[in-house]
Amino acid sequence: MADNPYNHIEIEKKWQKRWAEDGTFTTPDMPAGKKSYVLDMFPYPSGEGLHVGHPKGYIATDVYARMMRMQGYDVLHPMGWDAFGLPAENYAIKNKIHPRIAVEKNIARFKEQLQNIGFSYDWNREINTIDPEYYKWTQWIFLQLYKKGLAYESFEPINWCPSCQTGLANEDLDQGKCERCGSIVEKRPMRQWMLKITDYAEQLLSGLETLPWPKSIIESQKNWIGKSEGAEISFRFLPLTKPARRTGGGELEGVSVDVFTTRPDTLFGCTYLVLSPEHALMQNILSHVDNKVEVAAYIKSASEKTEIDRTDAAKEKTGVELRGVRAKNSASGEEIPVWVADYVLADYGTGAVMAVPAHDDRDFAFAKKYELPVVTVVNEENKLINSGEFNGLDAEDAKQKITEKFGKTTTNYKLRDWVFSRQRYWGEPIPIVHCEEDGIVPVPEDQLPVLLPEVEHYEPTGTGESPLAAITDWVSTACPKCGKPAKRETNTMPQWAGSSWYSLRYIDAKNPDQFVDSEKEKAWMPVDVYVGGAEHATRHLIYARFWHIVLHELGFASTPEPFMRLEHVGLILAEDGRKMSKRYGNVVNPDDIVALVGADTLRIYEMFMGPFNQSVSWSTAGISGPRKFIERLWRLAQASIGQDHQDSEQVLYAINKSIKKVSEDTATFRFNTAIATLMECLNVFEREKAVSKESLETFIRLLAPYAPHVCEEVWGRMGYAGGISRARWPVADERYLAEKTIVIPVQVNGKVRAEISIARDASQEEVEALARQQENVVKHVAGAQVKKVVYVPSKLINFVW
RNA sequence: GCCCGGGUGGCGAAAUGGUAAACGUUGCUGACUUAAAAUCAGCUGCCAGAAAUGGCUUGUGGGUUCGAUUCCCACCCUGGGCACCA
Numbered sequence: 001m002a003d004n005p006y007n008h009i010e011i012e013k014k015w016q017k018r019w020a021e022d023g024t025f026t027t028p029d030m031p032a033g034k035k036s037y038v039l040d041m042f043p044y045p046s047g048e049g050l051h052v053g054h055p056k057g058y059i060a061t062d063v064y065a066r067m068m069r070m071q072g073y074d075v076l077h078p079m080g081w082d083a084f085g086l087p088a089e090n091y092a093i094k095n096k097i098h099p100r101i102a103v104e105k106n107i108a109r110f111k112e113q114l115q116n117i118g119f120s121y122d123w124n125r126e127i128n129t130i131d132p133e134y135y136k137w138t139q140w141i142f143l144q145l146y147k148k149g150l151a152y153e154s155f156e157p158i159n160w161c162p163s164c165q166t167g168l169a170n171e172d173l174d175q176g177k178c179e180r181c182g183s184i185v186e187k188r189p190m191r192q193w194m195l196k197i198t199d200y201a202e203q204l205l206s207g208l209e210t211l212p213w214p215k216s217i218i219e220s221q222k223n224w225i226g227k228s229e230g231a232e233i234s235f236r237f238l239p240l241t242k243p244a245r246r247t248g249g250g251e252l253e254g255v256s257v258d259v260f261t262t263r264p265d266t267l268f269g270c271t272y273l274v275l276s277p278e279h280a281l282m283q284n285i286l287s288h289v290d291n292k293v294e295v296a297a298y299i300k301s302a303s304e305k306t307e308i309d310r311t312d313a314a315k316e317k318t319g320v321e322l323r324g325v326r327a328k329n330s331a332s333g334e335e336i337p338v339w340v341a342d343y344v345l346a347d348y349g350t351g352a353v354m355a356v357p358a359h360d361d362r363d364f365a366f367a368k369k370y371e372l373p374v375v376t377v378v379n380e381e382n383k384l385i386n387s388g389e390f391n392g393l394d395a396e397d398a399k400q401k402i403t404e405k406f407g408k409t410t411t412n413y414k415l416r417d418w419v420f421s422r423q424r425y426w427g428e429p430i431p432i433v434h435c436e437e438d439g440i441v442p443v444p445e446d447q448l449p450v451l452l453p454e455v456e457h458y459e460p461t462g463t464g465e466s467p468l469a470a471i472t473d474w475v476s477t478a479c480p481k482c483g484k485p486a487k488r489e490t491n492t493m494p495q496w497a498g499s500s501w502y503s504l505r506y507i508d509a510k511n512p513d514q515f516v517d518s519e520k521e522k523a524w525m526p527v528d529v530y531v532g533g534a535e536h537a538t539r540h541l542i543y544a545r546f547w548h549i550v551l552h553e554l555g556f557a558s559t560p561e562p563f564m565r566l567e568h569v570g571l572i573l574a575e576d577g578r579k580m581s582k583r584y585g586n587v588v589n590p591d592d593i594v595a596l597v598g599a600d601t602l603r604i605y606e607m608f609m610g611p612f613n614q615s616v617s618w619s620t621a622g623i624s625g626p627r628k629f630i631e632r633l634w635r636l637a638q639a640s641i642g643q644d645h646q647d648s649e650q651v652l653y654a655i656n657k658s659i660k661k662v663s664e665d666t667a668t669f670r671f672n673t674a675i676a677t678l679m680e681c682l683n684v685f686e687r688e689k690a691v692s693k694e695s696l697e698t699f700i701r702l703l704a705p706y707a708p709h710v711c712e713e714v715w716g717r718m719g720y721a722g723g724i725s726r727a728r729w730p731v732a733d734e735r736y737l738a739e740k741t742i743v744i745p746v747q748v749n750g751k752v753r754a755e756i757s758i759a760r761d762a763s764q765e766e767v768e769a770l771a772r773q774q775e776n777v778v779k780h781v782a783g784a785q786v787k788k789v790v791y792v793p794s795k796l797i798n799f800v801w
Numbered sequence: 802g803c804c805c806g807g808g809u810g811g812c813g814a815a816a817u818g819g820u821a822a823a824c825g826u827u828g829c830u831g832a833c834u835u836a837a838a839a840u841c842a843g844c845u846g847c848c849a850g851a852a853a854u855g856g857c858u859u860g861u862g863g864g865u866u867c868g869a870u871u872c873c874c875a876c877c878c879u880g881g882g883c884a885c886c887a
Contacts, residue, residue, distance in 0.1 A: 216881070219805045223883040230887085261887060274887090313802085313885045343885045353887045361802080362885050414886055537882075608825070610813055615880090622813070625825045635840095673815070676824035683824090745820040750868045752820050776854085790867050795819050800867045 006634040008598030012709040016118055024725050025120040030523050031074035037524050038065040038075055039503055039563075041532025041540070042127075044082045044495075045106035047091045050113045051580045052588045052618060053572035056606050057531045060569065060669060062119045063607065064529060066705035067666050069120075070729040076524055077120060078506040080127035081107050084135075085495030086164060086180050089426035093459055099426045100454075103130060113590055118599045118708055120725065125509040129428075129498030133512040134505065136449035138497050139431040140515060141547065143442050144554055146432075150196045151420070153440065158419050159307070160188035165460035167192055169419040169494065171224075171539045176308040184306055190464045193430055193491060195418040197546050201225050204415075204545055213566045214613070220537040226414025230262035231399075233354065233407035235273055238326040238335060240288055252288055252325060257281060260349030260412055263359060265398035267331045267406060268387040269377035270354040271367070273338045274319065277302040278346035285338075290323040295340060302342040310342055317343045317366045329354075331388070331406055332375075341366065349412050418543070420494060425458035425467045427492030435479035435486040444480050450488070466490040499540055500547040503527050503562050515556060522558045530563040533571070534613075541566075567669050570614040572606070577617055588618055600707035601627045607671035607706060629679055630710055632686065633703070637714045640690040647692045652736040654684040655695045659732040662702045671706075678703055693718065698730045746771040747798035748780040764791050771797050 019025060038061050043054065058079075065077040083103045091106075092099035107128070114121075127134055145151045159168040163183040167190060172179050197204075205225050208218050237252040257273065275282060277299040289295055298320045302310070309315065319341030326335050343362060344353050357367035358376040367374055377386045382395045390398050403409055421430060429450045431443035443450055453474045458467050468490040469475060479486035507524045508516045532540075544562055551557040573579060574586035581587065593602045604626035610616045647655075658681040665674035681699065685691050691699075697718065704711035704724045715724040738760055744767075746754040754774035758767055768789060771777060781799060790798040 214806095216805055220882045223804065226883075226886065228886075259887080263887080311885065315885085317885075341885095343887095345886065348886045355887085360887065362887075365885095412886075414883080534881080608813090614807090616813065619813070619826075622826060629825090672813090673824085676815075679824055743820090747820085747868075750819095750866095755820075788867060790819090792819060796868090798819085798867055 006631050006710070008600065008630075008709070009595070011713045012116075012118060012594075012599050015709045015712045016115065018712075018723075019118075019120070019725070020123075022723075024723060025077070025122050026124060027076050027078075027122040028074060030520060031076075034073045035524060036065070036068045036073040036075050036529070037503075037527045038068065038077045038529050039506075039527045039531070040079065041530070041536060042080045042082050042499070042502065043110060044085060044087050045103055045110045046087055047095065047102065047106055048582055048587070049106075049109050050590055052590050052593060052602070052606070053580055055114070055117055055590055055602075056572055056612075057533070057569035058114065058119060059117070059603050059606050060567070060612060060671065061529065061531050062121075063603070063666060063671060063705040064669070066120055066708060066725065067663075067729065069725065070701065070704070070727060072728075076125075076506065077122060078125040078127070078509070079114065079119070079121040079123070080125075080502060080506070081110070081129065082495075082499050082502075083107065083128055083130045084427050084493075084498055086166075086422075086424065086426075087495075089424060089458070090164070090180070092426070099458065100130070116591060116594045116599060117602065120708070125506050127502060127505050127509050129502070132449045132451055135428040135452075135498065136512070137505065137515055138428050138493065138501070139443075139448050139450060140445060141501060141551070142493070142497075143431055143445060143448075144556075145195060145547075145550060146442055148550065148554070150199065150550065152194055152196065154192045154194045154417075155189060156192070157187040157189040158192055159185045160190070161185055164424075165462040166423045167419055167421060170416045171418070171496075171542070172494075176306070176311065184308060187307060188464070192419055193421040193432075193489075195420045195546075197418045197542075198413060198415055200546055200549055201227065201413040201415045203549055204542065207545065207549070207561055211561060211564070211566070214534075214568055217534060217537045217541070217566065217568060220534075221542060224415065224538040224542065227411060228262050228413075229409065229411050230260055231264040231403040231407040232258050232260055232350065232410040233264065233267065233403075234258050235327040235329070235336075235354070237338075238328055241324045241326065252285065255281070255284070257327070257352050258350045259352045259354045260410060261354055263356065263399070264403045264407060265384065265390075265395045266356040266359045266377050267329070267354070267402050268384075268390070269356040269358045269375045270329050270332070270336065271334070271357060271373045271375055272336050272355045273327050274341045274344045274353050274355050274366075275322075275338065276344040276346040276351045277340055277342055279340075279351045282340065285322055285325060289325055291320070295320050295322060298340060305342065311345075313362075317341060317362065317369065319343070319366065319370065321370070331402065337372070339366075339370075347416070348414070418546075420497075421491035422494050423464060423466045424460055424492055425452075425455065427494065428452070428497055429468065430489045430491055430493060432489035433477055433479055433486045434489065435482065435484065437484060438479055438481045438486075441479055441481050441486070447480070452492075466492060468492070496540060496543045500544045501551070503530075503544075504551075504557065518556075518558075521556075525557065526559040526561060527563045529565045529567065531567045531569055534568040568613050570610075570612065570616065572609070573615060573617045575618050575620065580618075593623070597623055597627045598630070598709070600630055600710050604629065604675060604706050608675045610672055612669045612671055626675075629682065630707060632682060633699075634710065634714075636682065636685055636690065637696060637700075637717070640693070640696050641714075641718055643690050645688075645690045645692045647695050648688060649736075649740065650684055651688055651691055651695055653739050654681045655698050656732045656734075656736040657681075658702055659698065659730050660737070663729070663732075666705065675706065678706075700724065701727055701730050742794055744794065745796050746774055746777055747796060748777060749800055750798060751780075753777050753780050760794060764793075767791065767797055771799070 040058050040061050065075045069075050088103050089099050092102040161168055161178040161183050163181045178185055234256045236256045239253045319339045322338045325338045327338050329336050355363040357363040357374040378395050379385050384390045384393045384398050429452055431450045433441045435441050453471055461467055475488050477486055477488050504516045507520050548557055548562040552560050576586055578584055605623050658677050661677040662674045700711045700714050711724050742760050743755050743757050745752045746756055753776045756770050784801040786799050786801045788800040
């Protein structure tokens with residue numbers, strides 16, 4: 001044995017080469033029988049390369065995919081690159097290399113790192129979002145969205161990152177800061193392309209009910225969509241009071257303002273109205289108020305605040321009364337004042353609220369500060385008071401009845417339309433032409449792709465225009481409709497475009513002439529298992545679902561949802577407990593681990609670290625366990641191969657139990673306990689010094705998805721020609737699963753006092769008799785009257801007195 | 802503030818109503834060795850005890866049960882999502 005040690009470097013290279021040469025993992029165009037589509041969230045190829053945290057999810061899908069193949073499934077398990085977008089572009093700018101060159105280099109590095117780990121990807125299906133044959137179809141989808149009225153130009157103020165110098169979607173913000181660079185985001189009015197994701201709020205929400213996803217991700221998406229049901233209620237303005245009438249021309253009488261509330265039951269307690277500074281009626285009202293100068297100044301100051309200041313609930317609320325303007329609470333009949341305050345958001349609900357200080361904390365704080373009246377309308381028992389004919393009603397009941405009489409039911413969502421254009425170079429050009437006569441004209445589909453031009457200067461301009469705007473040759477084009485000179489749209493698509501449909505492209509990866517062959521699409525979709533980080537819950541996973549739902553409606557996707565099962569991978573932190581980052585100098589490169597202890601050890605270690613979806617710290621000491629496990633297996637195989645060994649009852653039990661447990665645990669992503677079971681099984685094997693050919697063979701099959709290289713090698717040495725990757729997955733033999741003799745505890749009043757060894761099929765009488773003889777049991781029963789005997793077959797026996 | 806997780810040995814953890822701590826790591830002891838490494842064997846939750854054994858122990862307090870890490874109630878701590886969203 002000592003002269004034949006386990007040489008991971010030689011063995012792993014040998015099998016990786018063999019798999020590539022033999023096309024072991026090439027997937028058929030169409031599945032022949034049962035299929036499984038096992039997908040990783042594809043990486044963006046950053047300049048830092050992979051650290052050991054990245055492959056954790058990839059190892060999990062690979063283990064799963066390999067087991068499914070052995071169970072007779074045709075498995076689609078592809079990999080690709082999400083290479084457009086800010087991370088790649090910022091890296092390129094910083095290092096003064098063209099993004100295309102930087103990305104190509106990074107992809108080569110990533111791919112080599114992945115291949116060292118022995119993944120069973122079908123590299124024939126490799127895709128890259130910056131490939132014109134890929135983004136041709138990203139642009140094509142945009143045109144389908146445009147035709148359906150879901151893509152539109154807007155001039156509203158949007159989030160602007162002063163450092164990245166581009167507009168951003170709400171999803172790209174983190175606490176009012178740019179998710180990429182951390183800069184405080186400003187509001188900036190500019191021309192934008194928007195996607196009407198809000199039209200799909202309800203479908204995005206109801207679709208969640210059909211998905212067996214982790215609770216946390218479902219909850220995050222629900223929170224993000226932010227549905228709230230309530231009422232819209234109209235408040236009429238009253239004739240202007242005298243001073244107001246003197247200052248302005250015209251009247252407000254007959255004009256009304258709508259408010260949105262989730263508490264229509266508290267309508268009688270509404271003692272004032274509040275409009276947001278940006279409210280549509282504000283300019284009209286401004287000309288009538290007595291304190292015009294004061295109000296105008298307030299509106300101006302609100303517009304100058306950053307989003308963070310505006311939305312900080314902890315800050316004291318400010319506002320100004322619109323003097324001279326009064327409205328009527330038609331429920332209570334009261335005349336109420338109208339205020340403007342920036343705690344009311346312009347873009348949610350109607351941009352105006354009915355203030356009920358008695359039942360809303362924010363209104364209460366505001367009313368206290370400005371000495372506005374507070375009227376309680378719901379009592380301790382949740383019944384209405386001070387509410388006229390509704391007094392005594394239950395609040396829930398009153399919501400409905402008051403809405404019926406004074407307003408109408410409405411639903412609001414927090415979800416905002418998707419700001420879809422970026423003033424940056426490194427993205428898919430939006431396939432639109434602007435013509436003086438015909439306005440916005442989509443590029444005809446047969447002229448796609450609109451190629452991203454090669455440029456010398458790709459740095460952002462900061463002017464609100466993309467760097468593409470400076471390339472006159474490219475911008476100038478002919479209007480597809482009238483043929484006259486026209487200009488190309490110069491904004492590009494955001495990072496998230498290419499990743500919003502890539503699961504479809506893998507199915508027909510190398511077909512430049514067709515979106516996705518519908519027969520193949522039907523055969524492979526949906527993605528059966530999708531694995532990636534939880535940080536994508538409200539970005540990628542919402543966008544991709546949105547596009548997929550639309551593609552489904554248009555008949556290009558056969559399933560309403562793209563991803564059936566979703567598993568989220570927990571982070572691997574550095575040994576110091578912090579995130580792995582070049583900045584902290586705590587990055588562990590998988591290449592080093594592979595060189596030192598081998599890919600199989602890395603794979604087992606990462607799956608064994610703890611529950612898959614949980615964050616764990618890397619531990620250098622911890623790797624030795626999995627490495628020793630492989631070496632012990634190697635030695636046991638050496639000792640067993642060629643021997644004619646008979647297995648003991650314990651070995652047969654252990655191996656059959658392992659079949660059951662490893663099959664179940666791998667299927668449910670409980671990899672850590674699957675490996676623990678295999679370790680226990682090997683411990684039993686080792687007590688016998690060697691095992692039979694059958695048991696070794698079964699063990700190798702079970703371990704193969706986790707440690708494919710060493711298992712291929714042992715498999716080959718056992719004399720099998722076909723690789724382990726296509727070997728049959730074992731099935732447990734029930735005959736060996738029940739041990740003949742078992743040890744159960746004997747309890748007295750619920751405390752363990754002895755252990756007895758019994759035959760599995762022993763009767764209760766036998767067990768009880770044996771248990772009563774135990775010295776320690778006799779002692780603890782001590783002649784007392786046993787009131788009850790609890791016997792759970794093959795678990796325990798308990799005497800109660 | 803609202804919503805969703807989680808809290809178990811020195812450390813990563815296992816057990817989802819039935820012997821708490823499997824599996825791995827760390828540490829200690831021993832075998833082998835001139836020695837070390839590797840390997841193998843034993844011990845390793847806390848307290849008392851020479852041992853047998855007894856008591857305690859899954860964030861805290863209560864409850865249900867013959868029996869609770871597991872189910873129920875309240876609280877504390879912690880990670881995450883949303884958040885002046887009316």
